[in-house]
Structure formats: structure tokens, C-alpha cells
Amino acid sequence: MLKRTLHAFITAAKGLSLTLKHLFAARKAREELDIKQENYFEKQQGVTTIQYPKQEIPIPEIARYQLDVEIDDCIVCDLCAKACPVDCIDIEAIKATEVIGKTSDGSVKRLYAAKFDIDMAKCMYCGLCTVVCPTECITMTDNYDRSFAKLSDLVYEFSEMSEAEIEEKRAALARSQAEKEAAKRK
Ligand code: SF4
Ligand code: SF4
Structure with a gap:
């Protein structure tokens, strides 16, 4: 006891x-x-x-957090979207009827980015999109604090075109293509 x-x-x-x-x-x-x-x-x-x-x-200097796109330097080549293993980059390009301008590294711009969305809820932060970008305009930032109540808020839209601009560019392309077809038939 x-x-x-x-x-x-x-x-x-x-x-x-x-x-x-x-x-x-x-x-x-x-x-x-x-x-x-x-x-x-x-x-x-x-x-x-x-x-x-x-x-x-x-945080480390070289870290993989929020993606950012400098849309003025994007040539809308779609390489980042093709490289993405989880298909979280959604790009819609509209062919311009003439050269639009140049990016900061001198690349010629011939396509409009009617849509450039990145769904960060799906992103697995592999960084492949940043590696393949020819103009280095898609980059990983040090922003890791991204809390939202709605999952859809994690879809980041980088296109700066308005609906009216998109319609105008589509119409201009359709006109240009129709003119070329008509010229071929002559
Ligand atoms: S970091 Fe990887 S998963 Fe995320 S958008 Fe880029 S390629 Fe896709
Ligand atoms: S790879 Fe770069 S230039 Fe090409 S669409 Fe993506 S962000 Fe734009």
C-alpha cells in the first residue's frame, strides 16, 4: 500500500x-x-x-509565392499556360491586325491578351511558367499572405482590356480576314 x-x-x-x-x-x-x-x-x-x-x-529571397504578370511585357505566346501542369493559367489571345508595340526587352507584340487569368487556388507553385516565359514578365513575388473567404477570389485577372476593346479588336480581325479572303478570290 x-x-x-x-x-x-x-x-x-x-x-x-x-x-x-x-x-x-x-x-x-x-x-x-x-x-x-x-x-x-x-x-x-x-x-x-x-x-x-x-x-x-x-522569408527566403528566392521564394515561390503569389504570381504576378507584367501584362505590358507579355507577348501572349501562351507558353506559360502550356507549361503549367495543373492548367491554372487561362489565356485568350486576339491576333492584332498590325504590330501593337514592343515589350521592355524589345520583343514585338502582335497579340492582345483578351483574357489572362491565373487560378492561384490550383497553382502548385512549381515555377515552370516563370521559367518558360520568353520576356520574363510572369514572376513569383514574396506575397504569401492571401486569405479569402471565397475560392473564386483566388482567380487573378491580369488582362487590362475592357469588353468594348475586346469586341472592337475581334471585329477588326474579322474585317481584316474577310478582306484577305476577298482579295484571294479576285
Ligand atoms: S507555378 Fe506552376 S502550377 Fe503555378 S501557374 Fe505556374 S506553372 Fe502553373
Ligand atoms: S509565357 Fe510570358 S509572354 Fe508568354 S503568355 Fe505567358 S506571361 Fe505572356
Whole structure:
């Protein structure tokens, strides 16, 4: 009887000491260590979570987060959409009747981007689209804080064309094609 009571006390004391150890350690919050520091992955003492958004852990310089498209530099070649393994880039191009202009790297623009949507809810952040882009206008940004109540809000629209502009360009292309056909028949 005495032995069992003593054993119960020892077990309770061991449990309590462990609880107290964690209780005191939890007074210390996790430090915002830079990922470049050698001890970044070492187990930290105390609370392992941080007080986000008041506290933020620095992120690596080359990280894969929110995609961005500099649409003025896009030649609407569709390579990014073709490279995407999960089909989350949706592009609709309209052929221009003449050269539209040039991108910042000197590439000639001959297509309008009537639609350029990226569904970030499907994106698996592989970065393939950024690798194949000939004008380097699709890039990964450091924006990782994207919380929305609706899944559809994760579809980012990069086309800057209005419905009226799209209709006008479609009509111009149809006219141009009809003129070419008529010229061929003569
Ligand atoms: S990062 Fe990968 S999954 Fe995401 S849009 Fe680009 S190619 Fe598609
Ligand atoms: S690969 Fe680059 S240039 Fe081509 S459609 Fe995609 S973003 Fe535009």
C-alpha cells in the first residue's frame, strides 16, 4: 500500500515537473530568425508559433509565392499556360491586325491578351511558367499572405482590356480576314 502510494506521488511529481518546465518555457516567444542564419532549423525553446501578423518570420529571397504578370511585357505566346501542369493559367489571345508595340526587352507584340487569368487556388507553385516565359514578365513575388473567404477570389485577372476593346479588336480581325479572303478570290 505504502509502496503504491509512493509510486503515485513520484509519477505525479514527474508529470507536474514536465508541465511546469513547458509552462515556464512558454513565457518565451519564438524569435524572428533570418533563414540565412545557421541555426534557423535548430529547435527553438519556448512557444514555437509567432504572433502573426504583428510578428513575421523573414522569408527566403528566392521564394515561390503569389504570381504576378507584367501584362505590358507579355507577348501572349501562351507558353506559360502550356507549361503549367495543373492548367491554372487561362489565356485568350486576339491576333492584332498590325504590330501593337514592343515589350521592355524589345520583343514585338502582335497579340492582345483578351483574357489572362491565373487560378492561384490550383497553382502548385512549381515555377515552370516563370521559367518558360520568353520576356520574363510572369514572376513569383514574396506575397504569401492571401486569405479569402471565397475560392473564386483566388482567380487573378491580369488582362487590362475592357469588353468594348475586346469586341472592337475581334471585329477588326474579322474585317481584316474577310478582306484577305476577298482579295484571294479576285
Ligand atoms: S507555378 Fe506552376 S502550377 Fe503555378 S501557374 Fe505556374 S506553372 Fe502553373
Ligand atoms: S509565357 Fe510570358 S509572354 Fe508568354 S503568355 Fe505567358 S506571361 Fe505572356
